[in-house]
Each structure stands twice: as C-alpha cells, then as structure tokens.
Amino acid sequence: MRILIATDAWTPQVNGVVRSLQNTAREAEGLGAHIEFLTPGDFRTLPMPTYPEIRLALATRAMVARRMDEIGADFVHIATEGPIGLLARRVCLSRGKTFTTSYHTRFPEYLAARAPVPQALSYAWLRRFHNAGAGIMVSTATLERELHGRGFHNIMRWSRGVDSTQFRPRPPAEQDALVASLPRPIFLSVGRVAVEKNISAFLDLDLPGSKVVVGDGPARAELEAKHPAAHFLGLKEGEALARIYASADVFVFPSLTDTFGIVLLEALASGLPVAAFPVTGPMDVIGEAPHDAPAGVLDTDLRRAAIGALDVSRDNARAYALRYSWRACTQQFLTNIQTAQDRFARLKAAG
Template identity: 80%
Template sequence: MRILIATDAWLPQVNGVVRSLQSTVAEAEKLGARIDLLTPADFRTVPMPTYPEIRLALATPSRVAKRMDQIGAHFVHIATEGPIGLMARRVCLNRGHSFSTSYHTRFPEYLSARAPVPERLSYAWLRRFHNAGAGVMVSTATLETELRARGFRNIMRWSRGVDAELFRPRPTEELDAFVAGLPRPILLSVGRVAVEKNISAFLDLDLPGSKVVVGEGPARAELEAKHPEVHFLGLKEGEALARIYAAADVFVFPSLTDTFGIVLLEALASGVPVAAFPVTGPLDVLGEAPADAPVGVLSNDLREASLAALAIDRKRARDFALRFSWRACTEQFLHNIDAAVALSLATAAAS
C-alpha cells in the first residue's frame, strides 16, 4: 500500500512531530511499505505570526489535490491540523476518500497560553476535524482517555521510539567538553524555548550545580536575560545533542502540555534519569517502569523530583529505554492504517 502523510510540521523544524515522521518513513521503507510526504516544502510559505521559526504553507485545495494525484497514494494520513492538513482533509471529504489523522499537539492549551481563546472552543473544532476521519492516532493511554471523554471517536494508539544507537551512555572523552566541565550536578532541559513548554518552572528552581537548556524558540532572549546563570546552548542535533545528553546528571522536563515527549526517551537511552510533573507524557512513559525500579521521579514539586532523580541508577534508565523502538512504532502505525481502511470499507458497505 502506498501511503501519503500530509503534515505542516517538517524540516527545518526540529520537534517531536518531525522526528516521529522521519523515523516512521525510514522504518516503513525497511518493512516494504511506501510513504510519501506532503509538506511545506511543496508550497510557498509565510512565517507564523508571533512564531517566525515556523513557516505556514500557502496551500490550496487544488494544489493539494494535484499533488495527491501525482503521488497516487492509496490512503492519506493527516498528521497536523494546519493549512496542509486542512486542505488535505477537504480534498478527501470532497472526493469521498477515507483518511486517518493523528493528535500530536495540545493546540487548545498552546493557544490559550498565547491568546484569550477558551479551550472548549478549540477542542470543539479539533473534535470536528478528527472525527471526520476513519481513526485518530494518539501516543499514550492517558491522552486516549482524555480525548474519549471529550467526544473523540475511533482512537488508535501510536507510540514513539528512540534511536538507542545515537542516544547512549558515553565515555568521558566523548562527552561535550563544555557541558562536562560545568559544576555538578548538571540538570538538562531539551526542547522548544517557548511559553507553552513551561520552561520557567525549571529555570526558577533553586538547585545545586548547573542548569543547561538546549533548544531555540521565541522566549529564549527574554529567559536568557532573566537567568544569566543558566547555560543556553541553542539548537543541537545528532552527535552534538547526544553528547550533551550523556553528560547530564538529570533530565528535567517541565512541560505540562506535551502529548508524549520523545526527549524523555532520548535522555533515558543516554542513561539519564528524568524529573517531571505527573502529567500526560511523563506519566505514560515513566509509568511503565516497575515501581521498585524507577527511572525517573514525578512530583508536583519539580525541585524535589530533580534532587531525588540524582539517586537513580543510570543503567536502569538505559535498559528501560531499550524497550522503545522506531520499528515497533512504525509497525503500529501501519497496523492502524490497515484498521482504518477496513473500517472505511465496512462503513461504506453498511451505508
């Protein structure tokens, strides 16, 4: 089967959605499946207001339909609810083609953090968007329960993986020289530096050692000026990012809105225990660890969690992360596509 994924999140963006899609496409090819992508690279783009790092595609139904016809996909998966996702959804509905969607980002919470828009209105719009498809894929059990309670239908699980060869414990000579030379303990946070990531909850903590932040975003300049004691390293990828992870003592994840948090797995695979709030994402990932062998600490007191995580065995964190693979994630995605196709055929036969 030839699958088309329509996504507004793509390179040069660096985030969990892009990483998930890149890894899924690569693993699908190894499994004999063909996935094509419809991304902002196929259109003219403009910077997103208040967030110029993100480019919005000037997509139209006719251009999206033309691209879909050129690819000749048997099934369409809509990964995001942006301009490309909206146009792909419209084309599929107009043509009577079935499609699936995925729920990656808590846009209602993100939007309400930036503008006075009630979350209930945003969720009503999202419910309408996703319920038109044959299935909506979510990454965790907690998110599935939450969305079902909000009226979302045909929910499917699509977990995440980690590149355990890249993100791994490393000998001292392989660690990032700057980070490894900082006063210990080193408390690391990786992600978009933006208000919705709640990074101030980490930066405001009174903690020993050194705080390190990896990532870019619209809040960086303000936070860097407010916290001169914090080491902001900017955007890092690949080996450079992996060496920084491996040099850290604790990974601090302050977000309250992430639906999963691939960075959690990257830290654990590097042998770094996690400190986080007990919310969707951390609850689901860390909650799979045995109670008598934790790989992180969840607490509403993030300082308490950060200090307690220092005592966790790094090998235990690494061993736990090895349970997550991009191959298993991709197999789950392809199974969901098959199930969505079967549901669409059954619905058509019954109507």
C-alpha cells in the same frame, strides 16, 4: 502500500513531530510500505505570526489536490491541523477517500497560552476535524482516555521510539567537553524555548550545580536575560545532542502540555534519569517503569523531582528506554492504517 502523510510540521523545524515522521518513513521501507510527504515545502509559505521559524503554506484546495494526485498514494494520513492538514482533509472528504489523523499537539492549551481563546471552543473544532476520519492516532493511554472523554472517536495508539545506538551512555572522552566541565550535578532541559514548554518552571528552581538548556525559540532571549547563571547552548542535533545528554546528571522536563516528549526517550536511552510533573507524557513514559526499577521521578514539586532523580540508577533509565524502538512504532502505525481501511470498507458496505 504507498502512504501519503500530510503535515504542516516539517524541516527545517526541529521537534518531536518531525522526528517521528522522518523515523516512521525510514522504518516503513523495511516493512513493505513507502511513505511520501505533503509539506509546506511543496508550496510558497509565510512565517507564522509570533513564531517565524514555523512556515505556513500558501496553498489552495486545488493545489493540494493536484499534488496528492501526483503522489498517487493508496492511503492518506493527516498529521497536523494546520493549512496543509485542513486542505488535505477537505480533498479527502470531497472524494469520499478514507484517512486517519494524529493528535500530536495540545493545540487548545497551546493557543490559550498565547491568546484568550476558551479551550472548550478549540476542542469543539478539533473534534470536528479529527472525527471526520477513520481513526485518530495518539501516543499514550492517558491522552487516549482524555480525548475519549471529550468526545473523540476511533482512537488508536501510536507510540514513539528512540535511536538507542546514537543516544547511549558514553565515557568521559565521548561527552560534551563544555557541559561535562560544569559544576555538578548538571540538570539538563532539551526542547523548544517557548512559553508552552514551561522552561521557566525549570529555570526558576533552586538547584545545586548547573542548569543547561538546549534548544531555541521565541522565549530564549527573555529567559537568558532573566537567568544569566543558566547555560543556553542553542539548537543541537544528532551526535552533538547525544553527547550533551550523556554529559548531564538529570533530565528535567517541565512541560505541562506535551502529548509524549521524544526527548524523554532520548534522555533515558542516554542513561539520564528524568524529573517531570505527573502529567500526560511523563506519566505514560516513565510512569510505567517498574516500582523497583524507576526511570525517574514524577512530582508536582519539580524541585523535589529533580533532586530525587539524582538517586535513580542510570542503568534503570537506559534499560527502560530500550523497550521503545522506531521499528515497533512504525509497525503500530501501519497496523492502524489497515484497521482504518477495514473499518471504512465495512461502513461503506453497510450502506
């Protein structure tokens, strides 16, 4: 099977959506499927206002249709609701071609953090966008229940995975020398340094030891100036990032809007207990861990969660992360596509 994924999130962006799509495409080859991508890289782009590292495609419906024809996929999955996703959706609808979508980002909350746009209006638009397809893929049970309550239909589960070979506990000789040398305990946060990630909630905490932030984004300069004692390391990937995870003591995840948070799995696989708010994402990832073998601490008081996570076993964190794999994640994605195709065929046959 040849699958086309239409996405506005793509390299050089570094985020969970991009990593999920890349890992899914890699694993799909071993499961009898080939994935091609329709991305902003196929067209001229312009920087997104207030967020220049995100490039928006300057494409037309005809241009997207032509590119889709060139790829000649058997099925289309629309990963994002940006210009690429909107145009791919229009092409599919105009041709009577079935497609699925995925809900990666809490767009209404993201937009409300930047502009006075009522969330009810944003959700109404998203319902129209997603319900036109044959299925909406979401990463967690909590998000599934929430979207179902907001009128979204045909919701399917598509979890996430982690490379547990790269992200693993490491002896001192394999840890990041700078981070490992900081006063302990070391509290780490990894992600885009932007308002919707709520990094300030972590940096404002009164914690012992050291605070480390990995990532870049529009809020970095302001937060660095406000929190000179924190250590901002910028964007890190691959082996460098894995070494940093293994060097810290607790992973603090302050986001209130993430739908999953792949960084949670990367931290856990590195033997790093998690401290987070009890919201979608953290509740579904570490909240499912056995009570007698917790992988972290969820609390409305983030400081209490961070301090409590110091007592969580690093072995528990690692063992829990091993439940997740990119192979299982990809099989789930492919099964969802088959289910959507079957559903569309039944509806078409019924008239």
